[in-house]
Amino acid sequence: MNKLAFIGGGSMAEAIISGITAKGILNPLDIHVINKSDCDRLAFLQQEYGITPVQQMNDLLAGTKTVILAVKPKDVITALSAAKAFISNDTLIISVAAGVSMDCIEKIIGRKTSIIRVMPNTSAAIGKSATAMAINELVSEQQLSAVMNMFQTIGLVALVEEQQLDAVTGLSGSGPAYIYYLAEAMMTSAREIGLEDHTAKDLTIQTLIGAAEMLQSTSKSPQLLRKEVTSPGGTTEAGIKVLDQLGVHDAVISCIKEASRQSKQLGENLSEQIHLESMRLK
Ligand SMILES: NC(=O)C1=CN([C@@H]2O[C@H](COP(=O)(O)OP(=O)(O)OC[C@H]3O[C@@H](n4cnc5c(N)ncnc54)[C@H](OP(=O)(O)O)[C@@H]3O)[C@@H](O)[C@H]2O)C=CC1
Numbered sequence: 001m002n003k004l005a006f007i008g009g010g011s012m013a014e015a016i017i018s019g020i021t022a023k024g025i026l027n028p029l030d031i032h033v034i035n036k037s038d039c040d041r042l043a044f045l046q047q048e049y050g051i052t053p054v055q056q057m058n059d060l061l062a063g064t065k066t067v068i069l070a071v072k073p074k075d076v077i078t079a080l081s082a083a084k085a086f087i088s089n090d091t092l093i094i095s096v097a098a099g100v101s102m103d104c105i106e107k108i109i110g111r112k113t114s115i116i117r118v119m120p121n122t123s124a125a126i127g128k129s130a131t132a133m134a135i136n137e138l139v140s141e142q143q144l145s146a147v148m149n150m151f152q153t154i155g156l157v158a159l160v161e162e163q164q165l166d167a168v169t170g171l172s173g174s175g176p177a178y179i180y181y182l183a184e185a186m187m188t189s190a191r192e193i194g195l196e197d198h199t200a201k202d203l204t205i206q207t208l209i210g211a212a213e214m215l216q217s218t219s220k221s222p223q224l225l226r227k228e229v230t231s232p233g234g235t236t237e238a239g240i241k242v243l244d245q246l247g248v249h250d251a252v253i254s255c256i257k258e259a260s261r262q263s264k265q266l267g268e269n270l271s272e273q274i275h276l277e278s279m280r281l282k
């Protein structure tokens, strides 16, 4: 891969760019990025990572066979409609857009091409993304291997079926936000019970890192690890009792199911929009 084109230079594009430039797998100048209108953002990405900002879609897609679609689902039709004239049968489209099916992408560009749907998360910025990807039947072994390699430089990669991507989105695509939500609550409580901000922050972060690394490095289940922290009649038991009374376990399950449902909904909304547009043109 000698040129990589990003349609959309927002948070997710930055996380991927940050991760792959840090690993040096591509010359930053070979990463070309276009936005809808935010030129300041492109200038920032250029200054921070050395990418090449682009203003016109034909310039973005000239001389590349690999495009990363990194716009919000609601912007996919406009973005791909502007791109489709410059997309050929051997272009590989890598889409990170939540919920947007390969079928929708093919309908918008009006042809079949290789498509890889990828659901990374923003921890890609530090090489720690939990990424899942699904491929269509036109993706060659060489394309899959190149894209797997690229995303493996920014974290763990799992290959899944396309219909599993909504579940992935609810779990690990949105997942960092759930952990930040927990961290916010831990830090707020720490301040309220008398700790300095910097101490609360350091202890919270180290507790999250330590717990995550314990989960990764031992074969013990989360339940067993939790039991090991919980002394009968002790502090943890008192705290967890409150979480149970407040239904936090069930709330987390509902949260992930709802995020996954919304991923599906975003895809359905787009599909409906494409259908209405095709009826209008008839
Ligand atoms: N953020 C996350 O944690 C994750 C996001 N995703 C997915 O990644 C995608 C992007 O999300 P995110 O980066 O957060 O969104 P952002 O809003 O941060 O970025 C979207 C970018 O797309 C650009 N854009 C919009 N329309 C067009 C267009 N027609 N042509 C070119 N560029 C365009 C915007 O440019 P401008 O500002 O000029 O309008 C903006 O820079 C979404 O589909 C989301 O589902 C997937 C996994 C995790």
Ligand SMILES: O=C(O)[C@@H]1CCC=N1
Pocket (backbone or CB within 6 Å): 098, 169, 173, 174
């Ligand atoms: O919130 C969103 O829609 C995107 C998809 C996964 C994470 N962020």
